[in-house]
Structure formats: structure tokens, C-alpha cells
Amino acid sequence: xxxxxxxxxxxxxxxxxxxxxxxxxxxxxxxxxxxxxxxxxxxxxxxxxxxxxxxxxxxxxxxxxxxxxxxxxxxxxxxxxxxxxxxxxxxxxxxxxxxxxxxxxxxxxxxxxxxxxxxxxxxxxxxxxxxxxxxxxxxxxxxxxxxxxxxxxxxxxxxxxxxxxxxxxxxxxxxxxxxxxxxxxxxxxxxxxxxxxxxxxxxxxxxxxxxxxxxxxxxxxxxxxxxxxxxxxxxxxxxxxxxxxxxxxxxxxxxxxxxxxxxxxxxxxxxxxxxxxxxxxxxxxxxxxxxxxxxxxxxxxxxxxxxxxxxxxxxxxxxxxxxxxx
Numbered sequence: 001x002x003x004x005x006x007x008x009x010x011x012x013x014x015x016x017x018x019x020x021x022x023x024x025x026x027x028x029x030x031x032x033x034x035x036x037x038x039x040x041x042x043x044x045x046x047x048x049x050x051x052x053x054x055x056x057x058x059x060x061x062x063x064x065x066x067x068x069x070x071x072x073x074x075x076x077x078x079x080x081x082x083x084x085x086x087x088x089x090x091x092x093x094x095x096x097x098x099x100x101x102x103x104x105x106x107x108x109x110x111x112x113x114x115x116x117x118x119x120x121x122x123x124x125x126x127x128x129x130x131x132x133x134x135x136x137x138x139x140x141x142x143x144x145x146x147x148x149x150x151x152x153x154x155x156x157x158x159x160x161x162x163x164x165x166x167x168x169x170x171x172x173x174x175x176x177x178x179x180x181x182x183x184x185x186x187x188x189x190x191x192x193x194x195x196x197x198x199x200x201x202x203x204x205x206x207x208x209x210x211x212x213x214x215x216x217x218x219x220x221x222x223x224x225x226x227x228x229x230x231x232x233x234x235x236x237x238x239x240x241x242x243x244x245x246x247x248x249x250x251x252x253x254x255x256x257x258x259x260x261x262x263x264x265x266x267x268x269x270x271x272x273x274x275x276x277x278x279x280x281x282x283x284x285x286x287x288x289x290x291x292x293x294x295x296x297x298x299x300x301x302x303x304x305x306x307x308x309x310x311x312x313x314x315x316x317x318x319x320x321x322x323x324x325x326x
Contacts, residue, residue: 003200003223007237010255017288018304021263021295024065026075027051031268034086034294036098037206037280038067041123047073047279047292048087048098054268054298058103058110060085064123071302079124084116086294088206088279090141091318092149092178095119098126101137115139115186119178129178133187138203141181142215143318149175150215150245153189154203166196170204172243192243192250199223202239206280212313215243218256218280218291225274236275238293240308252312257291261303267296276301281308283315 001009024032035049045067052060062082065073084100091097102116115132132139138154156168171189175181196202202221210216221239224232238257243250259274267273277294284290288304295301309315 003197003221003237004225004235006255007235007258011258011260014258014261015306016261016303018290018302019261019263020071020302021265022292022300022302023072024049024051024075024300025068025072026077027063029053031298032065032073033296033298033300034277035065035279035292035300036087036089037292038282039089039091039096041096046076046123048089048100049073049300050085050087050100050294052085054266058085060103062087062100076124080126082116082118086137086277088140090143090207092119092141092143093147093318094121095178096121096123096126097141097178099132099139099141113137117181130181131183133183136186138205139186140204140207142207142209144174144209144245145213147176149178149181150207151175151181151186151189152204152207152217153186155187156201156203161199164191164193164196165198167199167201168196168203169193170195170202172245172248174245190248192248195241195250195253196221205278207243208281208309209316210242210309210313211316213244213246214312215245216309216312216315217241217243218278218308220276220278221253221255227270227273232271233274234271236277238276238278238291242309242312254308256305256308257293257303259295262293262295262301265295265299265301268298272296281305283307 030051032049062084064076064079068074087100118126120126140152142150153171169191173189208216241253279292281289
């Protein structure tokens, strides 16, 4: 069954318990999308969000937002402004690591892009510490037992398609400390095979250590389609799968969200009307999960779903990883 058929079957059986579009205050005239997962500091709940004018491309900033109501977030006044796209966060020990894509220009024209990484214990004073490989997005970290750190890569390009059939691959490697996170280490992460089919692409958006020792992945998986006029659509779907770092096997890849799961809304461009770009999940007291996602490259949505890693273990909080045993 190809991905388009899987999407049809998913939408027949989907169970969405809540569906909402987030409201962002303090950034009038800008869209906020492709946010980080929510996280807590000093009794408050925050997320980083990409802000950009609807009519502009590759001219984004990342700002910090504080939760000020149900599905309402307000920009933190005087917080740092990062020249990044698509922020994401990982808690490594006592530190917060925030990454995003930095687009570079030469002579006023687009040149290339890199992943930039910031770290620190003070949310309001994160500092840059390393850069990923040229033209690689969707690099993600996950804390592992005994202080180790898992690193997921996402090379994409014509050479990937020619060699593997899919437009992108996902790699995985392990480092002992953040100081070892370099472009070479990320670039040389061995690939995980069997995730994407012919013509598909995608990547890891957030990774979670499970108490089974496996890693639960929230990501995106994509394919090209056409609308009723024959114009191209780039279909982005929310997905989840399980990765075992000991055996390097990936299992249980399944869809957890599509555009129809979220409230109706606009898209930045016509070919993005069927695009949802996952941020990750936040667990709820009732055992279900809130899945956050960018919508159409111009909005942010939240849907409530069943726990996507059922049967594979529960989420391990970052500060529990030091004493965990396999």
C-alpha cells in the first residue's frame, strides 16, 4: 500500500478528540508556525515559534512565546530574536538545546542553509555552540541513558533518490556529550533503512526516550500529488514510529495526523494546502497526547490523539535518563 492509500485508510479510521488552531499575541502582521514542542521552566509553559510575514519566504525569525490561555500564546517581551526557521528543543540534563535552520544569502540572493544549535541553563540566555552540515534540515537530539545523546540526521537530495529511491534518509548516531556534536558527526550518521518508499521523503521532528530503551519518533512523511487542476501538491503528513538504538531497527510506522484533522485555514502557497509539519507531542493527564503541528506554512494547530507509542513503553523524563538501565 503506497503512502497515498495509507492516508485514505488513516482518515477513514482516525480518532481526533480535540482540534484547535493556536492564537499568538504580540506579533501582529506575522504568521507563527512550525513551532517547538511546549516545555516548562520556572512554573511557566513556553514554546519557540517561527514568525514570518505571509508574503515573504526565507525571512523568518524565531521568538519565545509563553502560554497565556487555552491554545493562546504571547510573545515574551524583550526575549532574544533568532534568525532561524522551524525551531525545536531538547532537554539534555539541566540544559535546554534549541536548534533551527539558518538561511544564508550572498549578494542579496538565497545561497544555502545550515542547522544552528544553541544551549544553556538560562532560557533567556542561550548561546550558539555548533552548526550542522550544509543543506541539512531536521537534525534532532534525544537524551539517552548514562548521559549519552542520540543524534538523528536527515540528508535529502537527488543523490539520495538515485541511490535509495526515496528523496531523503534518516541517520542515527550516538555521542557522549554536546561538545561532540559537529557537522562531520551528523553527516556520517549511519542510515536507518526501510522508512521511506519510492519518491517519499520526511524526517524526525521530535524524539522521545521510552522506558523500554527504545525511542519514540514523531515526524513528517511526504509525497507529491496533484490537485483537481493538475497542479502539484506537496502532501505532508504527521507520522510516528519506533526506533531501537540497540538493533537499529525501525518498526510500527503509522500516520497520526493529516490536514483534515486540523481546523480549516489558509496556506502560504497553493501547493501547501495539504501540508502539516509536526512539532511533537505533549502528554495529558488523561493519558492522551496533544500533537502540535504547523499548518500550511502559516498557522499552528493542536489535535488530541491516542498515545502514539502504545505497547512500546512510556516517555522517560529527561532527568530520569541518568539512572535508567536497559
